[in-house]
Amino acid sequence: MSASVALVWFRNDLRLHDHAPLVAALRAHAVVVPVFVLDPALLAETDFGWRKTGSARLAFMLEAVADLRASLRARGSNLVVSHAAPAQALATLAQQVGATAVYATGYATPEEQRDERRVAKALATLGATLHLSYGHPLLHPDDLPDRVTPLPEIFTQWRKEVERRLKVRQPLPAPGKLPALPASVEAGALPTLASLGYESLPRAAEADYAAEGGETAGLAHWEAYLEAEYLSTYKETRNGLLGMPFSSKLSAWLAQGCLSPRQIYWDIKRYEAEVASNESTYWLVFELLWRDYFYYVARQYGSRLFRPGGLRGHETRKLRRDRGTLEAWRTGQTGVPLVDACMRQLLATGFMSNRGRQNVASYQVHDLHQDWIYGASWFEHALVDYDPASNWANWCYVAGVGNDPRPSRKFNVVKQGYDYDPDGAFVRHYLPELKGVPNHAIHEPHRLSPLEAQALGMQFAEPLHL
Ligand SMILES: Cc1cc2nc3c(=O)[nH]c(=O)nc-3n(C[C@H](O)[C@H](O)[C@H](O)COP(=O)(O)OP(=O)(O)OC[C@H]3O[C@@H](n4cnc5c(N)ncnc54)[C@H](O)[C@@H]3O)c2cc1C
Numbered sequence: 001m002s003a004s005v006a007l008v009w010f011r012n013d014l015r016l017h018d019h020a021p022l023v024a025a026l027r028a029h030a031v032v033v034p035v036f037v038l039d040p041a042l043l044a045e046t047d048f049g050w051r052k053t054g055s056a057r058l059a060f061m062l063e064a065v066a067d068l069r070a071s072l073r074a075r076g077s078n079l080v081v082s083h084a085a086p087a088q089a090l091a092t093l094a095q096q097v098g099a100t101a102v103y104a105t106g107y108a109t110p111e112e113q114r115d116e117r118r119v120a121k122a123l124a125t126l127g128a129t130l131h132l133s134y135g136h137p138l139l140h141p142d143d144l145p146d147r148v149t150p151l152p153e154i155f156t157q158w159r160k161e162v163e164r165r166l167k168v169r170q171p172l173p174a175p176g177k178l179p180a181l182p183a184s185v186e187a188g189a190l191p192t193l194a195s196l197g198y199e200s201l202p203r204a205a206e207a208d209y210a211a212e213g214g215e216t217a218g219l220a221h222w223e224a225y226l227e228a229e230y231l232s233t234y235k236e237t238r239n240g241l242l243g244m245p246f247s248s249k250l251s252a253w254l255a256q257g258c259l260s261p262r263q264i265y266w267d268i269k270r271y272e273a274e275v276a277s278n279e280s281t282y283w284l285v286f287e288l289l290w291r292d293y294f295y296y297v298a299r300q301y302g303s304r305l306f307r308p309g310g311l312r313g314h315e316t317r318k319l320r321r322d323r324g325t326l327e328a329w330r331t332g333q334t335g336v337p338l339v340d341a342c343m344r345q346l347l348a349t350g351f352m353s354n355r356g357r358q359n360v361a362s363y364q365v366h367d368l369h370q371d372w373i374y375g376a377s378w379f380e381h382a383l384v385d386y387d388p389a390s391n392w393a394n395w396c397y398v399a400g401v402g403n404d405p406r407p408s409r410k411f412n413v414v415k416q417g418y419d420y421d422p423d424g425a426f427v428r429h430y431l432p433e434l435k436g437v438p439n440h441a442i443h444e445p446h447r448l449s450p451l452e453a454q455a456l457g458m459q460f461a462e463p464l465h466l
Helices: 020-028 055-074 086-097 110-124 155-164 215-227 230-237 251-255 261-274 279-306 323-331 337-349 354-367 372-382 388-399 413-420 425-430 450-456
Strands: 005-010 031-037 080-082 099-105 129-133
Touching (some): 020 031, 020 129, 031 086, 055 215, 110 279, 155 279, 215 230, 215 251, 215 261, 230 279, 337 372, 337 413, 354 372, 354 388, 354 413, 372 388
């Protein structure tokens, strides 16, 4: 009798540790074929004129796929890489190797769930089955208290309920030796940015963020963060703007699944037992719970997350799209230093701090009065750590169409500049034209007197719509 064969479909879970689909496939099948599918739809041009995935995230993803392939090869297996729609790619491969099952991580958002339905349908015609597991959130839905279904409207309510008896599963160990791929299977070449028609980010020489894709780099980054004991002061530093250590910088690895949130959680617990346990160590778990909350928001509200009326369903809301204004916002040319520096940082690196994201989103929605869908779509393109649930739910929240009872989350972007960048180090870093501006005017250089501006040889225009 021939050995039973399964595929493991790697999606945004590009790791070997804590990988439930891989463990389940190995338990039930003698031959397991790991496969990554690069869907052309992810690279398609959007109505806004940019591609759905920008080069920062694509580069990170390709690095992560290369790392995964190397780890699988080191264990005797390999990673098949296919460039097609998932249903087509997986059905073709399943037929070729005689697979009766495909194992994968399921997601909470509509496009990803549509792919799952299509894959399941295509497999059914072959008599094969799609098995989905949970891997993305920290908390497994079966471990949530009954009282959080339906989801409480407010994060704090949800958090307090789940914290009452927080159950976080232990991460599954990475497998050891793996079965070889059937001889007939071609693993396929890895695409490159250039072969996909992309250019690398014009990373500014002064870029203050760098992250290499992949489980190996992610684990090394996290170990170094713990080793340096940055976790002990995380709560005090997390609102920083410039440089790597002020916050964990786990987001890109978590979004692509190179790191498991459960691994992070249990490492924090070990750190608390061995090094220090304080408000800061708790706070990183608190932030991971925000991530989970938005995952469960996406699961409950589905496609509403992506509509102008958001979770509240105000479909009649009129949203403006003034081309010049939006282009100035997107490219960091609004005349508001904090906003411009953040937007140029995003262009240069694919990253922006949480404080920055809240401010630029608030400014786009509440000062410029522009369509938040544009802002969220630009983030979807540009962010290295784009995660559908986290991005769109955060935008809904700032735009006042989330499940937050407060009608407006407007930030005073000038005050925030002085509060969080009092000496202007961040804005000067990304806006060299502000180098000579004195600290007292660094976040509103248009207020310099004509004489002061002349002495600097500069003219500062009034910022847009403040
Ligand atoms: C408008 C807007 C859009 C955003 N889009 C994304 C996105 O696409 N992907 C993404 O991962 N985060 C997003 N965030 C959340 C947050 O800004 C980033 O997770 C964080 O800045 C990443 O840096 P870090 O890893 O150092 O975070 P840390 O402060 O060290 O937090 C640790 C981890 O907790 C999670 N986290 C923290 N804050 C949030 C939050 N508000 N919502 C969800 N998860 C959170 C992230 O996984 C993060 O890596 C967005 C926030 C806003 C306001």
